[in-house]
Amino acid sequence: MNTATTIEELRNERNQIKGIVGLVPTMGYLHPGHISLVEKARSECDYVIVSIFVNPTQFAPSEDLSSYPRDLQQDFKYLEEAGTDLVWTPTDQIMYPHGYQTWITVDQLTQPLEGQFRPEHFRGVTTIVAKLFNVVQPQCAYFGQKDAQQAAVIQRMIIDLDFPINMVVCPIIREADNLAMSSRNAYLSDAQRKAATILSKSLFAAHRLYEEGERNATVLKESISQIVQSEPLANLQYVSCADPLSLQEVDKITSGALLSMAVYIGKTRLIDNILLK
Ligand code: PAF
Secondary structure (H helix, E strand, C coil), rough: CCEEEEEEHHHHHHHHHHHHHHHHECCCCCHHHHHHHHHHHHHHHHHHEEEEECCHHHCCCCCCCCCCCHHHHHHHHHHHHHCCCCCCCCCCCHHHCCCCCCCCCCCHHHHCCCHCCCCCHHHHHHHHHHHHHHHHHEECCCCHHHHHHHHHHHHHHHHCCCCCCCCEEEEECCCCCCCEHHHHHCCCHHHHHHHCCHHHHHHHHHHHHHHHCCCCCCHHHHHHHHHHHHHCCEEEEEEEEEEECCCCEECCCCCEEEEEEEEECCCEEEEEEEEEC
């Protein structure tokens, strides 16, 4: 497995690659959810590049940038086992050198859901992903459905900025008790870890109502809200039932919907979602 730190090192490697390049952008502290993206890229591409960069511009000052979990040695081991060809680990200074002042913003799609509570977040995400795309120039890029709004926003950016990239969105990977895998699960105490299953429990219960024929979005959201409130350690920040493409709230589900939520378990903010087809 090759490694690169600087943009020059990455470009030197990139210039020698023939065939389809797949990029898996990550912030490290990898878990099986990330590895599923690498495996998908491995199965579809000739050369798989994984970037590891904890992007400071997508964290608000009040958020967990300084405590975000990191373990590069373990990440390298997992990536090697998954057949990664190259790991790129740029530094803050490389990605945002002194005087940096250029930003990519996607308008409407970044306003609802996560955008209501993390107003600067997507500007940071789209800026860094555009920079990763520019340097790596992959033909394919792999993201997780767990960050459903991020996937929609990046897809919009790819279209609007004419990146010649096929974006692949891979399913959420869950623990045995259905907690969606996330690097932030590492923050949870044992009791909080148990309580965190309330996210998927409530989403799956709403999904069952949907399968039984319920199409009223308020009824589904109310069901989620009640189930989350039954867990004393959980604090629901939002629950949404939105059109999966526009991310605008719907009243009645006519052609599928994205049910999504953010919940605080103690100080840890967790998100989860399910697509109603
Ligand atoms: O999903 C993530 O891990 C990050 O938001 C990403 C896409 C790597 C950009 O920093």
